Amino acid sequence: MNYSVYFEQNRELHLEELKQWLSIPSISALSEHKEDVNRAASWLADKLTLAGLENVEIIPTQGHPLVYAEHLHAPGKPTLLIYGHYDVQPVDPLHLWQTPPFEPAIRDNKIYARGATDDKGQVFMHIKAVEAILRQEGQLPVNIKFFIEGEEEVSSPNLLDYLSKGADRLTADAVLISDTALIEKGKPAICTGLRGLCSLEVAVHTANTDLHSGSFGGGVPNALHAMVSLLASLHDNQGAVSVAGFYDDVEPLSPAMKEEFAKQGVDEETLRTGLGLETLYGEDDYSFVERVGARPTLELNGVYGGFQGEGTKTVIPKEAHAKITCRLVANQNPQDILDKIERHLREHIQPGARLEIIQGEKANAFNIDPSHPMLQSAADAFERVYGTRAVFTKDGGSIPIVETFSRVLAAPVVLMGFGLPDENLHAPNEHFHLENFDKGLLTIIEYLKAL
Amino acid sequence: MNYSVYFEQNRELHLEELKQWLSIPSISALSEHKEDVNRAASWLADKLTLAGLENVEIIPTQGHPLVYAEHLHAPGKPTLLIYGHYDVQPVDPLHLWQTPPFEPAIRDNKIYARGATDDKGQVFMHIKAVEAILRQEGQLPVNIKFFIEGEEEVSSPNLLDYLSKGADRLTADAVLISDTALIEKGKPAICTGLRGLCSLEVAVHTANTDLHSGSFGGGVPNALHAMVSLLASLHDNQGAVSVAGFYDDVEPLSPAMKEEFAKQGVDEETLRTGLGLETLYGEDDYSFVERVGARPTLELNGVYGGFQGEGTKTVIPKEAHAKITCRLVANQNPQDILDKIERHLREHIQPGARLEIIQGEKANAFNIDPSHPMLQSAADAFERVYGTRAVFTKDGGSIPIVETFSRVLAAPVVLMGFGLPDENLHAPNEHFHLENFDKGLLTIIEYLKAL
Known part of the structure; x- marks a missing residue:
């Protein structure tokens, strides 16, 4: 069956399930939500099991648990480690939310809730994509490991500890993470650098x-x-x-890198006026995106x-x-x-x-060469679904765990995010555009099949 | 009668009177003490009257009242305007006071109370000195005007207003203020500069x-x-x-000024270690007292x-x-x-x-030439009582009213203070050394007689 049709038919069911998960206030920073964080981990483990994954395990830590699951029945094919997080940011100031942060609501084809885009919504898509292939085809085109943590919003102390103690179980040919954003609507991106x-x-x-x-x-x-x-x-x-x-x-900026930066098409004048600035400011001879992405x-x-x-x-x-x-x-x-x-x-x-x-x-900073086949396949997958090839970007922010995965597992990390930059991450009225939920499911399918 | 003997005999009485005044919490900054400030002004006016001064008047202002009194029966002799203030600083933190701030107590020949040295104690001495001369001799050697305000601790807004509207009544040949300090015990000073x-x-x-x-x-x-x-x-x-x-x-520092600064005998090493500093710090080629006093x-x-x-x-x-x-x-x-x-x-x-x-x-800064006869007479008076000639100092602080008097009245201002630098002005346990109360009374008498 065509996956578009499959996801269309199951859309309501999927969104109801996602709403359940988003209703659990798994705020990792606040100790009074410890039980909620545990509930969110159990919910996740159950869904992974129902999706057909094996050896599902809730791994206790000094803090909040890690959740592991695997499906390793594609001999000779690459192994993909899917990382994400089920914990969320605090919700203050509460009075600025149009609807309560843990009562998910859909308006204008967006789902509003804390964690909608960061990161429950995006993790959920991977589960549903894997489930879809298993239901439709009975087997996966690659080997898959899920590794989802509950402390990303508090700097991943126990994940780093777990990784440092040896991570044989996590060995993979690539790490796939959906916790970043498109450049803008309809313009997918793969992040190849983090500061x-x-x-x-x-x-x-x-x-x-x-x-x-x-x-x-x-x-x-x-x-x-x-x-x-x-x-x-x-x-x-x-x-x-x-x-x-x-x-x-x-490293000095190569002409190829300058070209990738230029492709992002950031209009500095729009940016400047939006920020209410008399002038942007920074090192001579670099554009804004170069200053933030590569300096x-x-x-x-x-x-x-x-x-x-x-x-x-x-x-x-x-x-x-x-x-x-x-x-x-x-x-x-x-x-x-x-x-x-x-x-x-x-x-x-x-x-x-x-x-x-x-x-x-x-x-440490994270950098990966965009010509790596795992990244090129990801760009291909985006192109097949969005009709536009993903741009390779450098993000000015820091996600320390990305560089740690890349170093400890000696594997490429593919940052294939489906959020949008203005979805109010860490702020009131966090939301996730369902257009990217729909297209993202198909993009993941395309990617898994292309590997 | 010898004034030493007179003040000795009346000492207990005088201190009891001073305690009465110090018991009135005339905190100008706090509106809940408005009535107390008025009471302190009335008390002052009564004492001026009892001392033999004339035309005693409580002058209302937009804020706290001014108190005026005069004794102008020395034709051909100079007129001295005695300025001071009867308001006091707030007393927080109250728990650090050994005895309550408005229950004056004498310990170790010091009187402890808010206002003891700043400035009720010092104003009181002038009243008692004038009273002593009038009682002993029936007339004063100079013309005297008292002009005491109740807003010094809140920057004298209404006094400045009063002065700016014409101050004919205050015309004088010199302004005498006792609201400063000796350099240290036994070492009198006349301040000739304020920043x-x-x-x-x-x-x-x-x-x-x-x-x-x-x-x-x-x-x-x-x-x-x-x-x-x-x-x-x-x-x-x-x-x-x-x-x-x-x-x-x-102005560049003249050799004469440098000499006066050197006379203060400040030991920079003692100062440095007392402040816990690795080094003092400031403009090259100036000593600490020069930096603070003249720069x-x-x-x-x-x-x-x-x-x-x-x-x-x-x-x-x-x-x-x-x-x-x-x-x-x-x-x-x-x-x-x-x-x-x-x-x-x-x-x-x-x-x-x-x-x-x-x-x-x-x-504005205030400066007066130490060779002015009014200042030399003051130094003489100190010398006769303390056995040590007063040093002419420049103080790094600011008392805006001093420069205003000097400018508006076109008269020299004599800063003849009897406090000591460590008497906890504006702090808990404010006190006044009675040694300087006793010697100060005599110094004022000597000064009035010498003019």
């Missing part, structure tokens, strides 16, 4: 107490002066990072010290604080970058100010 | 919303980057102010923007804020300085960031 991340907190201390600017102003160090001059030294006046060696392991950045996320109340307070603050994160690309090593920044800060701190640095998160 | 003040608030705005550093980092302006580079441009790396023309109206300063009192919580947030803030005050010296005009700073900021703001500047307070 890495590192973070640090910086404190500057001067005197042992705040001082009166009348009695001491001009004669003692001011922690805020020390901090702003220190932070200002981190960039040149074009926004390029001034830390020695920061760009050492950044590293060092951002001040927070700076504070001294008086923040109304009016005037003639105080010389004894301390100041800054929070910094970097997005990393190519071969930049997060630890190396943190060490270079720390060295820069220690060299540039003014006399009389004491520096305290706490290094934080570290995640 | 002026100006303030401004600066905001930097970039996009119309906070942005995700993954999706936008490196491609858009970051308000914090714009702010720190802007603020860092305000100083060179020695702490000198980089604003064009900032020092134009600052202007531009201080960042508060800077804030972006994320201040625990952990990491990969946000690109859309705005950042700074609070700035300057202490001014010599002929620096606060409005001129504010305009120069504003020009500097507008010239140095990075592309893509929008600047918002709010100018705030403005007060």
Whole structure:
């Protein structure tokens, strides 16, 4: 039977099932939802079993459980590991939701609920695609492993732990993840790069107490002066990072990469006015998508010290604080970058100010060559369903687990996402366009059959 | 009769009277104490009358009343305007007071109460000194006007208004104020300089919303980057102010001034270790007391923007804020300085960031030549009682009313204070050393007789 017809006939049933799952408030960050997270894992395990998968297992961890399932009856064919997550973000502020976040509602061919696009909706499509092939044909064209976690929204601590302890069971020829987005409606994308991340907190201390600017102003160090001059030294006046060696392991943009970026067709003027900016800003000689997709950045996320109340307070603050994160690309090593920044800060701190640095998160950038056959097949599958070949993009964000999979399993990771950028991920009124639910099911079928 | 003996005999009575006044919680900043402030003014007017002063008047204002009194029966002799204030600071945090702030207590020859040294105790001494002369001799050696306000702790809005409307009644040959301190026990000082003040608030705005550093980092302006580079441009790396023309109206330090500063005998090493500093910090070629007493300063009192919580947030803030005050010296005009700073900021703001500047307070610096006979007589009076000639100091703080008196009345202002620097002004356990109460009474008598 034609899969279009199959999915058409089963659409209502599928959406009712998805609504059930979306009704479970599996918020991983909030301990009062621990039981809900467990319920969402059980629901998932049941559906995987009903779909015909085998060795379905809920794997307990120190935190929320992992869910595993497999169907390994295609000897000689590649093995695909499908990763996703069944946990969701918190829902505050609740009053901004048009319909309650855990009472899924369909309006204008979109399904509204927390988790609709990120990521239950997309995980659900893979289950239904596999189920469809098994029901229609009795066997799968490839070997499949499902590996779905419940802690993606809290940085996957136990998944990383599980992977680091040896992941023989997860061995695969490719990892398939649907947790990203099309460029826009009708314009599919395969993400071939994610930036890495590192973070640090910086404190500057001067005197042992705040001082009166009348009695001491001009004669003692001011922690805020020390901090702003220190932070200002981190960039040149074009926004390029001034830390020695920061760009050492950044690859120059090849003409082919520039061409892929240009294909995204981002209109900078539209972007600028949409953000209410007088001008975009960044390193010379790069377009916006190149800056965000292929160049590293060092951002001040927070700076504070001294008086923040109304009016005037003639105080010389004894301390100041800054929070910094970097997005990393190519071969930049997060630890190396943190060490270079720390060295820069220690060299540039003014006399009389004491520096305290706490290094934080570290995640490598992810990159994959778009010419890899697994990615080309994915682009083909998109083209057959959407009528437009997927563009290979570099995303400026960070999904640390992607690089970890790629490294630990030594397998290509295919980021084949069906969301849209404006579906309110992590925000009120999260939704998922059902056009991409329908087309996505067919695209997955096409992809599995093409491998 | 010898005045030492007189004050000795009346000491207990005087201190009981002072305790009465200190018991009235005349906190000008808190509207619930409005009636207490009025009571403190009435108490003062009664005491001035009882002391023998004439035309005693409680002058209503939009806020708290002014109290005026005079004794003008010394034709051909100079007229002295004695200024002070009867309002006090709030008392929080109350639990840190060893005895309640409005239940005056004497311990170790110090009187503890809010207002003990700032400024009821010092105003009270002038009343008792004038009363003593009138009782002992029936007439004063000079003409005296008392002019005591109830809003000093809230920046004297109505006094300034009163002065600006013409102050014929206040005409005097000198203004005498006791609201400052000795350098240390046994080491009297006459303050001949106070720094002026100006303030401004600066905001930097970039996009119309906070942005995700993954999706936008490196491609858009970051308000914090714009702010720190802007603020860092305000100083060179020695702490000198980089604003064009900032020092134009600052007088170079004369050898005589340097000598007066050296006389203060501040030990910089003791100061440094007391503040827990690795090093003092400021303009080259100036000592600490010179930097604070004779050099202007531009201080960042508060800077804030972006994320201040625990952990990491990969946000690109859309705005950042700074609070700035300057202490001014010599002929620096606060409005001129504010305009120069504003020009500097507008010239140095990075592309893509929008600047918002709010100018705030403005007060001129005060300076008087120590060779003025009115000041030399004051130093003589100190010497006769303390056995040590008063040092002429420049204070880094600002008392805007001093410069206003000096300008509006075209009269020298004699800052003859009897407090000590560690008497917890504006803090819990404010107190006044009775040694300086006793010696101060005699010093005032000596001064009035010497004029």
